Amino acid sequence: MRLRSRTGRRDTPREQRVGAGANSVSAPVVIDPASPPPQWASSNEAWRTPAEAARVPTTGSRLRTKLALLVTDFAILNIAFLVAYWLRYDLRLWPETAEFFDAPLSSYFTAQTVFVGLSLVMVLRLGLYRLKRTTQWLDEVGMIANAVTIAISVLVIIFFLLRPGVTSRAMLAYVWVGSIGLLSTFRLVLRWIISRRRRAGIGVSRILVIGAGHLGKMVMQQIAGRPGLGYDLAGFCDDVACAQGTNFGRFECLGPVRDLPGVIATHRIDEVVIALPSAEHATILSIVGLCERMGVEFRLVPETYDLTLGSLEVDHIAGIPLIGRRETTIRGINLVIKRVIDILASSVALLVSAPVIALLAIAVKIDSPGPVFIPQVRVGMRGRTFRCFKVRSMHQDADRRLADLMKDNEAGGVIFKMRDDPRRTRVGRVLRKLSLDELPQFWSILTGEMSLVGPRPPFPHEVAQYEDWHKRRLSVTPGLTGLWQVSGRSDLPFDEMVMLDLYYIENWSLSLDLKIILRTIPTVISGRGAY
Structure with a gap:
């Protein structure tokens, strides 16, 4: 579950109990709010070398990437429209109708503009440019198909109900298939390129796991088994494992939870995954507050026996939220x-x-x-x-x-x-x-x-x-x-x-x-x- 960092400073407990995986340990955890030097407070880039900073995606680089994707999609959608026109009017794959074969490309300018604009708007609204590492290619194909289908549907309404001019239905069918195919193929090639770059260490994110119980080990296994996601697992923090000198395979215990500020700085951590029991709520809040102050992204992993978020639905009675289990969708x-x-x-x-x-x-x-x-x-x-x-x-x-x-x-x-x-x-x-x-x-x-x-x-x-x-x-x-x-x-x-x-x-x-x-x-x- 992803929680976005909030701006501003928060008062956090100085002494907490810490959990090691599924078990809680009666030991005070002191995460000193003043421990990070002032230059860390606004950004974690301040304590990176120039070479290291260049290998980590920044807000500016993400924005440039999104803009490049938007421009590329704009070009692909226009190319798909031109190819559709070529198939319909030059190759003449459809039974000939004199009225349609007299239509010049310029007569489709309005249709092309509306289609490309609507497709890009829908792609933006569906979140295709969020650049999430865990998004699968088939998920992207689904979003592309939804966006293009909605855009084509609007064109059908405009050009077959309002009938502003001559429009070939076969032409729109070619546009629909071609746009989905070309955009999906581009995304597949792009994913291959990004995966190759990440395996070479470009665009990777240094990640630290908090907790070495079942949850923590599960997270480390999954990250280690998917190098294409672009995560470089630095190690983990856990009080019990550190006290016992225990490591998890090739992943080392980098220190107890109380030393988290120093661990984040020393090992150039970009993202922290918190895999502690929910009973350690105060400790989790303390870690979250520290990540916010140091400009480090964080994620929370729910416990194995907790209800997963996908199984919950929220209702209200007089403004009071009531959380219950959602029925499975495999019915009706x-x-x-x-x-x-x-x-x-x-x-x-x-x-x-x-x-x-x-x-x-x-x-x-x-x-x-x-x-x-x-x-x-x-x-x-x-x-x-x-x-x-x-x-x-x-x-x-x-x-x-x-x-x-x-x-x-x-x-x-x-x-x-x-x-x-x-x-x-x-x-x-x-x-x-x-x-x-x-x-x-x-x-x-x-x-x-x-x-x-x-x-x-x-x-x-x-x-x-x-x-x-x-x-x-x-x-x-x-x-x-x-x-x-x-x-x-x-x-x-x-x-x-x-x-x-x-x-x-x-x-x-x-x-x-x-x-x-x-x-x-x-x-x-x-x-x-x-x-």
């Missing part, structure tokens, strides 16, 4: 659309994968004795159990040997995961690596017990160990792939898997499903996190 017409997509996609997938499943069956029978398919009882929506099938990837005595291997569980929580599981057959290792053992589950999707995208269906014995907040993942139809499968798969701890499932439930949309499906393909091919 959205549920019908999702089900239709599941039926169509699973039908095609079963037909296409039938020869592959036949070859897998032969390989499994040759490799080891036992059946080709194994039935499994899983828990679906609202706790209902159902039976799904998988291609066998383990020896027949796998269930009996599970108890002996529990001590080697690498997943933690209620699920069992093991990288080099000795129960797996030779063919089974390949099946699991590429997730080919799950192909028969398209039948469960066709019958409605599963969906293409959703939380993975758990075993009954896993559900029996769920905490209350875990059970909310059973509020929707389970899926073949999901958000955590494309965010690390089995490499993620169980609580983080559930958090990603809850995020999906609370923020579901058709575009989110599409993004997950598109990300599933390279994830499966690479085999990352599959075991």
